[in-house]
Amino acid sequence: xxxxxxxxxxxxxxxxxxxxxxxxxxxxxxxxxxxxxxxxxxxxxxxxxxxxxxxxxxxxxxxxxxxxxxxxxxxxxxxxxxxxxxxxxxxxxxxxxxxxxxxxxxxxxxxxxxxxxxxxxxxxxxxxxxxxxxxxxxxxxxxxxxxxxxxxxxxxxxxxxxxxxxxxxxxxxxxxxxxxxxxxxxxxxxxxxxxxxxxxxxxxxxxxxxxxxxxxxxxxxxxxxxxxxxxxxxxxxxxxxxxxxxxxxxxxxxxxxxxxxxxxxxxxxxxxxxxxxxxxxxxxxxxxxxxxxxxxxxxxxxxxxxxxxxxxxxxxxxxxxxxxxxxxxxxxxxxxxxxxxxxxxxxxxxxxxxxxxxxxxxxxxxxxxxxxxxxxxxxxxxxxxxxxxxxxxxxxxxxxxxxxxxxxxxxxxxxxxxxxxxxxxxxxxxxxxxxxxxxxxxxxxxxxxxxxxxxxxxxxx
Numbered sequence: 001x002x003x004x005x006x007x008x009x010x011x012x013x014x015x016x017x018x019x020x021x022x023x024x025x026x027x028x029x030x031x032x033x034x035x036x037x038x039x040x041x042x043x044x045x046x047x048x049x050x051x052x053x054x055x056x057x058x059x060x061x062x063x064x065x066x067x068x069x070x071x072x073x074x075x076x077x078x079x080x081x082x083x084x085x086x087x088x089x090x091x092x093x094x095x096x097x098x099x100x101x102x103x104x105x106x107x108x109x110x111x112x113x114x115x116x117x118x119x120x121x122x123x124x125x126x127x128x129x130x131x132x133x134x135x136x137x138x139x140x141x142x143x144x145x146x147x148x149x150x151x152x153x154x155x156x157x158x159x160x161x162x163x164x165x166x167x168x169x170x171x172x173x174x175x176x177x178x179x180x181x182x183x184x185x186x187x188x189x190x191x192x193x194x195x196x197x198x199x200x201x202x203x204x205x206x207x208x209x210x211x212x213x214x215x216x217x218x219x220x221x222x223x224x225x226x227x228x229x230x231x232x233x234x235x236x237x238x239x240x241x242x243x244x245x246x247x248x249x250x251x252x253x254x255x256x257x258x259x260x261x262x263x264x265x266x267x268x269x270x271x272x273x274x275x276x277x278x279x280x281x282x283x284x285x286x287x288x289x290x291x292x293x294x295x296x297x298x299x300x301x302x303x304x305x306x307x308x309x310x311x312x313x314x315x316x317x318x319x320x321x322x323x324x325x326x327x328x329x330x331x332x333x334x335x336x337x338x339x340x341x342x343x344x345x346x347x348x349x350x351x352x353x354x355x356x357x358x359x360x361x362x363x364x365x366x367x368x369x370x371x372x373x374x375x376x377x378x379x380x381x382x383x384x385x386x387x388x389x390x391x392x393x394x395x396x397x398x399x400x401x402x403x404x405x406x407x408x409x410x411x412x413x414x415x416x417x418x419x420x421x422x423x424x425x426x427x428x429x430x431x432x433x434x435x436x437x438x439x440x441x442x443x444x445x446x447x448x449x450x451x452x453x454x455x456x457x458x459x460x461x
Contacts, residue, residue, distance in 0.1 A: 027208055027222060029265040031190040034141025037241050039295050040358040044377035045437050048361050049401035051373065051452040055108035056408055058447050059094065059101045071097040073443035074128045075352070076432045079146060079162075092432060092441045093162075094449050095127040095150050102162050105439045105451050114150075114160055114167055128152035131195075133187035135211055149187070149195055149209065155180035157197065159209055161217070168217035173197050173205050186237035186246065188259065194224070198237050198248060202229025204257075206264065225264050230255050230272075236290045236352065240298070243313055245273075247298065249287030253277065254300055256313075273320055273329040280305040289352040289364070294380060297388060299362060303349045307396060308341040308364065309333070310376070312388055335393060339386045341374050342396040352430040359437030365428020369405030371442055371452070403440075403452060 061068035073096030079089045090106045098116040103109070116125055130150040137143040151157040155177070159169035174180035184198035197205045204227040210219040231252020238247050247256045254275040263270055277285050277300065289301040293310060300309045311333055320331035344351075344366040353364040360376040374397070378384040385391030405426055427445035434440075440452040 027224070029261040031261075032136055032141070032192055033139040034136045034144075035190045035192075037189075037295065040435070042360060042377055042381055043358055043436065044375070044381075045359050045361070045454065047454060047456075048359070048373060048375035048437065050456060051371075051401070051403055051440055051454050052457050053403075053406045053450070054105075054453045055449075055451040056406075057103065057108060057110075057449040057451070059103065059110055059113070059449050060097045060099050060447055062097060069446045071447040072445045073097075073429060073447060073449060074152075075130050075430045076354075076441045076443045076449070077130060077132060078432055078434050078441075080132050080134050081435055089435065090439070091162075092434075092439075092451075093130055093132070093148055094441075094443050095130040095152075096429075096443065096447070098125060098127060100127060100130065100148070100150050100158075100160070101449070103441075103449060103451075105434065105441060105453075108451060112162055112165060114158070116158075125153045125156055127158075128181070128183055129185045129198075131185040131187050133192045133195075135192045137211065137214075145212075145214075149185055151182035151185055151197060153181055154178055155182055155197075155199070157182065157185075157195070157207070157209075157221075161212070166217055168212055169209060169219055169221065171207075171221050173207065173223075174199070184234050184237045184248075186239055189239055189241045190244075196237055196239075196246060198234025200233055202232045202234060202250065202252075203227065204234055204237070204246075204248065225267065227257060227270065230274075235288050235350065238290050238292050238298070240292060240295055240313055242295045243317065245313065247290055249290040249300065251286045253285045254287045254290065269327055271327045271329070273317070273331060274323075275300075275316065276330060276332045277302060277309060278305075278333075278335055280307075286349065288350050291353045291355050291362075292357070293355050293360060293362060293376060294357055297380065299353055299355065301343065301351075301353060301364065304347060306343055306345040308343050308353065308362075308374075310339040310341070310379075310388055311337050315390075337387050339376075339379055339388045339394065340396050342398055343372055344368075344370075348425070348427060351428055354431035354433050354440070356433035356435060356437050358435055359433070361433050361437040361440075363431040363433055363440050363442075365431055365442050365444075367425045367427045369426030369428060369444065371403040371428065371431060371440060372399040373401040373403060373440070375400045 076094045079091040100114045102112040127150045155174040160167040181200040186196045188194035206225040208222045212219040231250040233251040236249040245256045256273045258271040286303040320329040348367040355362040362374045382389040432441045442450040
């Protein structure tokens with residue numbers, strides 16, 4: 001198939017930055033009144049093994065170089081649904097280099113692009129992480145806006161309202177350390193403006209980014225809490241609303257903190273749980289990817305283990321033991337408690353999973369440009385008995401499909417006399433699955449946004 005590069009002149013709108021707000025806002029230490037846990041009903045798809053390559057886009061090129069194969073794109077995520085519970089949103093955000101792109105996966109078009117190069121960005125201000133949040137503007141949640149936060153080098157956080165094309169907030173979490181880096185972000189699902197920032201040095205900061213006052217977008221962020229480092233590098237953050245549990249994949253393993261609003265208000269130490277996962281061939285437990293399959297089911301991937309672990313937080317928390325001061329716990333998550341998925345035996349790190357809670361399709365890329373697709377619906381519902389539904393231990397489960405990197409015609413790279421994309425390893429840094437599993441988006445180490453669509457192969461004739 002032909003590659004569809006995106007570069008200069010591609011975005012239809014450019015994002016503008018508003019003036020920094022000066023008014024402080026009051027902090028309330030309670031859940032948003034409009035919050036409801038609306039976990040989607042599981043809907044298994046019959047063709048989870050049928051995804052076709054649609055668009056391979058080069059959207060984050062430095063200086064709009066159409067042959068840029070150096071810029072890494074680190075994360076991708078679909079915009080949260082709006083309106084009806086069965087609605088689907090086809091906008092995906094991607095971040096890498098100094099930019100964030102918003103792409104329509106149906107058309108392959110970039111509908112909006114924010115580029116820090118046009119502002120005050122430096123070489124050290126690469127964007128590594130992003131996260132969406134739907135912020136209520138009233139207690140009932142009848143009016144709301146969807147925002148996206150992105151962060152990375154120099155501990156800089158930017159917050160934007162894509163629908164309006166506005167980047168309205170920018171701040172640094174560690175202003176006195178130029179080398180500070182944010183690796184991961186996570187909004188609190190019950191408190192839409194509370195943003196957890198996972199840093200390279202292992203600390204996690206909690207900020208209230210506030211509700212912008214429209215139409216001026218004036219707002220001021222407030223630092224609420226710093227969670228001390230347990231280990232260096234907080235690679236990923238995710239959250240279980242059922243258990244009020246913030247989960248972090250670190251180079252020292254999997255750690256969870258119970259986010260107690262009262263303790264946040266009084267700045268008390270949070271209850272912490274260390275999840276001890278199996279050791280494979282003495283390779284340690286560097287947790288380089290964590291996602292919630294469902295609100296109680298966690299998927300975790302350890303570098304060099306060659307497998308993905310899925311287990312119930314409810315069942316794991318039942319087995320924890322106190323280790324210190326009655327607020328520090330440990331639980332050994334044994335294989336008998338897990339559904340285990342076979343994955344690549346690569347020795348590369350930091351390839352992140354994506355999942356759709358409705359279809360229960362989970363995807364993880366490897367360092368060859370391939371996507372490993374798993375259909376988990378029958379395991380989650382118990383149609384296939386496994387440890388996550390209190391069944392017996394199963395052998396490693398195979399993916400339903402491995403989507404290989406397709407042959408691409410790359411005229412721009414050939415014109416620039418650069419090596420082909422597949423000459424070196426193509427590391428898939430992150431994957432995202434759309435609601436209902438209609439699309440998979442993957443982003444790579446060689447500046448590609450890869451869009452796959454579920455369905456039969458379409459003939460060129």
